[in-house]
Amino acid sequence: MSTAATPRPALAGIDPRGPRVAASLTSLVLALVLVAPQPLSGVLLGVQTAVFAIGAVRGVQHTPYAVAFRRLVRPRLRPPVELEDPRPPRFAQALGLAFTGGALIVLLLGATTTALVLAGLALVAALLNAVFGLCLGCELYLILRRATSHPSPAR
Amino acid sequence: MSVLSGTAYDERRGERATLVQFSSAFCAPCRATRRVLADVARVVPGVAHVEIDAEHHLDLVRSLGVVRTPTTLVLDAGGREVSRATGLPRAGQVMAALEAGVA
Structure with a gap:
């Protein structure tokens, strides 16, 4: 049970602007994948897939994009109004990994x-x-959970 | 018949109305929704806020047709659903739904 009186420790949250910046850089790299000639396009796709893999396994705050945000952008901004749970962006990174990983495999085929x-x-x-x-x-997430778990007998 | 009957949450319903929030781990606006609904429940007498982890109550999620988080249900005094909304609600919207459905 959560109680409003005890705020979570700062370590539990991440700056919500980090994942947004990471998503912007991700968009840029993926756009280059679409327009760049081979083999550059494939190399960029591989790089982005590796970044998604780091984000999915360790969390978006450990990706090179998030590190760049912390070193270059965040020092110029005011502190965040509130911190965000790192789990939602991590789920998004896993979905991104599924798409780019799939793209990489069929490209190699x-x-x-x-x-x-x-x-x-x-x-x-x-x-x-x-x-x-x-x-x-x-x-x-809920749709995936609904689809992948079997209904239990009525209680 | 209360939509929560048969669950432990049924005992936590408010005297006049209940704000039922379905949340999940990978849901960014769920925390802000919790704050809005808890504030409304604190300000309005007889209104309770009940937060349910959707992932651990998939039977309830299925029977109520909840597909995304956060989803908020407004229940009347008897636990019947009078309205629902998805996404982060504003306090004013919640107040309006309470006034309209639980007069």
Whole structure:
């Protein structure tokens, strides 16, 4: 049970602007994937997939984008009004990994067009996150849980 | 019939109305929603705020048709659903829903 009287320790939260900046940089890299010639496009796709993997496994605050935000951007900003739970952006990183990882695999198999479509879908998700702050975990996590767990007998 | 009947949450319903919030771990606006609803429950007499972790109550989530978090249900004194909203609500919207449904 949560009690309003005891605020969480500062370590539990991350600056909410970090994931937004990371999503902006992600959008930029994915856009380059779509327009760059091969093999540069494939290399950038590999880089972004590695970044998503770090974000999904260790949390978005450990990705190179978030490190850049902390070193270069955050010192110039006022302290955040409130901190954010790092789990929702981590879920979004895992979804991004699924898309770019899939894109990378089909690219290596030679299906360039399919790979670009998957990278494009990842770009759309990252843009929605960067521009509108869309919370993918809110929209999808419960649906995934509903779909993957079997109903238990009535109690 | 209360939508929460058969669950431990049914005992925590408010005298006049209940704000039921479904939350999940990967939901960024759930914390802010908790704050808004808890504030309303503190200010308005007879109104209780009940937060339910959707992931651990999937039967209830299915029977109520909840698909995203945060989802807020407004229950009347008898525990019947009078309105629902998804996303981060504003305090004014919650107040209006209470006035409209639980007069």
